[in-house]
Amino acid sequence: MVKNQLVGEKTLIAFATKGGVTEEAACVIASVLREKQGFEVDVVNLRENPSPDLTQYKNIVLGSGVRMGKWYKQSLKFLENNFQNKNVVLFLSSCTAGDSETHDEAITKYIDDVLAKYPHIKPVAAEAFGGRMKMLGKVVKDNCDIDKIRVWAEEVGKKLT
Numbered sequence: 325m326v327k328n329q330l331v332g333e334k335t336l337i338a339f340a341t342k343g344g345v346t347e348e349a350a351c352v353i354a355s356v357l358r359e360k361q362g363f364e365v366d367v368v369n370l371r372e373n374p375s376p377d378l379t380q381y382k383n384i385v386l387g388s389g390v391r392m393g394k395w396y397k398q399s400l401k402f403l404e405n406n407f408q409n410k411n412v413v414l415f416l417s418s419c420t421a422g423d424s425e426t427h428d429e430a431i432t433k434y435i436d437d438v439l440a441k442y443p444h445i446k447p448v449a450a451e452a453f454g455g456r457m458k459m460l461g462k463v464v465k466d467n468c469d470i471d472k473i474r475v476w477a478e479e480v481g482k483k484l485t
């Protein structure tokens with residue numbers, strides 16, 4: 325059941341994807357927040373709408389894929405927004421993050437080092453999940469774990485207002 329939330333209290337999930345995994349993750353997080361926690365959630369693809377109006381939202385969940393050691397540029401640009409008085413949550417899709425041996429390395433490189441450049445952002449939660457890599461149309465690596473994302477989204481929902 326979706327709560328009838330006041331204007332300015334909705335949740336935005338904004339994402340950038342190339343291969344589709346970050347969009348899948350965004351949709352799973354949205355359905356958990358709607359169905360388990362009753363949040364009113366909008367999902368926005370930043371390639372289609374790079375500057376959504378943030379005044380409607382109390383909670384901002386930002387997702388990005390990672391390629392060649394970098395976040396996608398639309399998500400990086402989105403970090404320049406003013407998030408004052410909003411809860412910010414970050415998630416990434418990264419094949420480095422999806423392997424347990426290299427997960428912590430991915431957190432350091434793709435979350436801690438990136439956030440160091442945006443000291444105004446203090447996320448209430450941030451996580452990097454696995455991804456899916458295709459070469460010449462064939463899947464060469466797939467460590468995407470949708471169940472892990474679902475469990476995380478439930479915990480995140482408890483921290484949001």
Ligand SMILES: Cc1cc2nc3c(=O)[nH]c(=O)nc-3n(C[C@H](O)[C@H](O)[C@H](O)COP(=O)(O)O)c2cc1C
Nearest residue numbers: 342343344345346389391392393418419420455456
């Ligand atoms: C050309 C290419 C480069 C990649 N480079 C990286 C990388 O540097 N680090 C990493 O963790 N994953 C890397 N990956 C894996 C992506 O993180 C994975 O494909 C993820 O699903 C991307 O998110 P998306 O599906 O939403 O685009 C790369 C994948 C491709 C196809």
